[in-house]
Amino acid sequence: MKDLLIVGTVAFDAIETPFSQTDKILGGAATYIGLAASHFPLRSGIVSVVGSDFPQEYIDLLKDRNIDLKGLEIVEDGKTFFWSGRYHNDMNTRDTLDTQLNVLADFQPRVPKKFRDVKVVMLGNLHPAVQLSVLEQIDNTELVVLDTMNFWIESTPDLLHKVISKVDVITINDEEARELTGEYSLVKAARKIADMGPDYVVIKKGEHGALLFYEDEMFFAPALPLEEVFDPTGAGDTFAGGFTGYLASKDNYSFEAMKNAVIYGANLASFSVEKFGTERMIDLKEADIKNRLELFNSLTQFEINLTD
């Protein structure tokens, strides 16, 4: 029995920013989600695949964060998924320099028996066929959250729509929401996406925060304005990890809980971008998160007396 099942890539990333660059470092959607969620009291497991070139050091790092890797398939003589990108000066846009699917190309996910009875499933960005296969292998799930990207909207729209119809929550960025629906207004786009299935629609706007839509209600979590963004890689996945980590640890899926969850998502994402890759998620302390919650509080909370 798990609180949170995470599906997504476990990868090598090579990142260039205007300020610095890395060789191959630990990356991937499931990695970022898992590390972010590890800051909540819960039992999590990852379903993913790597090659035999994936270092024991990274496996130990994830295990040390209490992430169950029984569902991490290691393909003998296979090579781990690799992504390389370069950020522009504004740190908001980037070019993909290289994508090597490697072991991801033929990945058939197998959900370990002990993961099948799980409260929350986070379907991180991956081929919709893999996401669907995972959903078919699990029971009694209380909440399924989906993340996706423009690549699947363009290349596998039918499969993607099938996944979308089966989930409770979708997290998607603003440009993708527009592409998926043909609506420029995010309010209209969210309504169209909700019509496809999900009760909750979370539209991520990067440095401009995130919008949560539920029935006729809206909630907004700002991104914390930062002096410096060091590396935006994984910010969206970290948001998803904070979001689902909070929900899985609280076992509460009300609109009020969802509001707190997007604040926690924004909170963790604001740390993620402060260092390269997963570095900041690893050295992050609970006190840091609480202090930053106070910042989110003072950033957004006001009191206007309407009877004035």
Add this chain to the structure above:
Amino acid sequence: MKDLLIVGTVAFDAIETPFSQTDKILGGAATYIGLAASHFPLRSGIVSVVGSDFPQEYIDLLKDRNIDLKGLEIVEDGKTFFWSGRYHNDMNTRDTLDTQLNVLADFQPRVPKKFRDVKVVMLGNLHPAVQLSVLEQIDNTELVVLDTMNFWIESTPDLLHKVISKVDVITINDEEARELTGEYSLVKAARKIADMGPDYVVIKKGEHGALLFYEDEMFFAPALPLEEVFDPTGAGDTFAGGFTGYLASKDNYSFEAMKNAVIYGANLASFSVEKFGTERMIDLKEADIKNRLELFNSLTQFEINLTD
């Protein structure tokens, strides 16, 4: 004795959007500011200039909103300032099609005696020399708020810096803040602008809301996510009118009051874009504003128990 003195253009605008277009309609920074501020209980006056082509109908409209036009110079045989622009499909960017300075070219502002003892001065977008001249003509002011634009940053930087050094609050949009300071990070830009003089720095991000900076504190007012934006013209000026209208009516210039003021600014701006030009500011009712404040409240307010 006035609560709010407004300096800025009173103009004709011709607007094209992807959906519709207007002939010459009422526009100008001082017009939008005055109409927005007229929704608060205060005595306001405008210092500006128009030509004799400016219709009595528009003068009556402003007077009906309780705006004192003693400081509105009417130049015999002169032509009123005219601006024309076309919005792109995203409604966030626009091209200026035509700018005719007309009577604005030689404008020497004269502040009427009864306006000189004023609580709040809103220096709307205009030549910094005009803004400085107005500041030299007034006494005992409790708060001076400045708005400007990239044109003055580029063409009259020294004069602009002189005005900035004399004001308590500056409202400026994100791209202008970056241009003025050479800093991409808005947190760093705000600090540099505060070093130039203002205690409070408000950075307007259009559809992404507005940030308020004061010493080491930050506050964020989201823009209300809308189904449709009909015409963004004057949204920034309407924001400034809601902001200064609230402050002048409350006679309170604390950080807490400034937070409420940016919420009121965002509130009124969210109405302004719903119709062409000043139309929505004119038919707006107090009940609409209060209902929308409730929306801002539910959009942003959350409660996380940190001791959980």
